[in-house]
Amino acid sequence: MHFIINPASGNGRHSLTEAQLRGHFPSDTIKVEFTSYRGHASELAKRALEDKPDYVIACGGDGTVNEVASCLISTDVILGILPLGTGNGLASSLGLPLDLRQSIELLRGGKVSPIDVGTVNGQPFFSNMGISADAQVVKRYDAIKGRSLWGYVKSSLLTAFQYRPSETIFEYRGHQEKLLPFLFFISNAQEMGQGLSLTPRASLNDGLLDLFIVPEINFIEKAALGIHILCRTVPKFKKGRAIQLR
DSSP states (O other): OEEEEOTTGGGGTOOOOHHHHHTTSOGGGOEEEEOOSTTHHHHHHHHHHTTOOSEEEEEESHHHHHHHHHTTTTSSOEEEEEEOSSOOHHHHHTTOOSSHHHHHHHHHHOOOOOOOOEEETTEEESSEEESSHHHHHHHHHHTOSSOOHHHHHHHHHHHHHHOOOOOEEEEETTEEEEEOEEEEEEESSSOOBTTBOSOTTOOTTSSOEEEEEEEOOOHHHHHHHHHHHHTTOGGGOTTOEEEEEO
16 A cells, blocks of 8 residues: 655645554555655656555545546556545545544545546546636635635635636537636536535546536626535526536
8 A cells, every 4th residue: 555645735734644554554565655746646656656556545635636546547556545635525525534533444444436537638637627717716726825615715706706708619419509608617526625516416436527517697696606506506506507428
């Protein structure tokens, strides 16, 4: 078992140490490494594959998980997750406990199951991706120190004021549309992180990607959408369109 730990995940407040892991697993069966910068988890995961491990465990948030998982596609190596981030959208969608001790115990005896993966411009994603205001929200949120639900709300409010939609050509099932979307969100998982969701019906292993599209809307409608997101009632937002595609 090869553990890759991001010490900065969860605003650097998590308590996972190498000594703690060695207290739960036989020392001769594990290797532990720590990331030092963005992209380092991918480098460590690729190098870990040279040792032919049975498992590579990503210990961090969704960014760390995505870096590690991207290196394991189409290999026989099993991905493990110890969720240590502020969002933990993929872990939550998988039903993994966010308590560190519980997640370690699950890792010791948990079952293995396959999940789908999407790609955009050849880059894999496991939870979700977006090309409109949703992407701007994430970009702002990533730049915030001390990430929290309030940080996500603040990023969303700033984006709602400033974002200007761009014309988008959407082709699917032999059909083409020209859109001016406020949101063009593609998801493989139920959660975005922080317990929030735009695609509550999504499944990680149904062979489908869930799209949520919102056209250009006025500020009152943006506020209504925000309330639906916080109240977890997005399917009731009448201006939203949900599509499932292979």
